[in-house]
């Protein structure tokens with residue numbers, strides 16, 4: 001698979017973010033990065049809590065970083081998991097909220113050492129819920 005410089009940067013951001021994951025309960029560190037239509041990249045890692053249900057996924061941290069910075073249109077995503085796992089259903093819905101064109105929004109699933117798969121966001125959340 002030949003990757004563009006932008007794709008490599010996005011994937012690298014997800015891998016780097018994973019190094020800061022706080023996942024003492026699951027032992028499953030995740031890093032994520034979103035690219036927005038202005039070319040910027042925003043990263044996130046999962047942040048767990050002793051009250052397990054309060055844990056936050058890496059993808060949603062990345063989305064919140066983007067929105068905080070005034071970037072609300074996501075054009076590509078990378079997620080780095082230990083085993084090639086894909087985003088949970090809640091994160092798919094949150095990504096969809098900020099993806100104007102889910103058919104064109106690549107979701108790269110990678111491990112620390114290899115690229116596992118390229119999906120589109122549309123394929124990961126068919127018939128997603130939208131109010132606008």
Ligand code: THU
Nearest residue numbers: 026028030046057058086087088
């Ligand atoms: N996790 C993510 O960060 N992203 C996902 O899409 C799947 C799950 C986190 C949540 C929790 O901290 C750990 O992985 C195990 O579920």
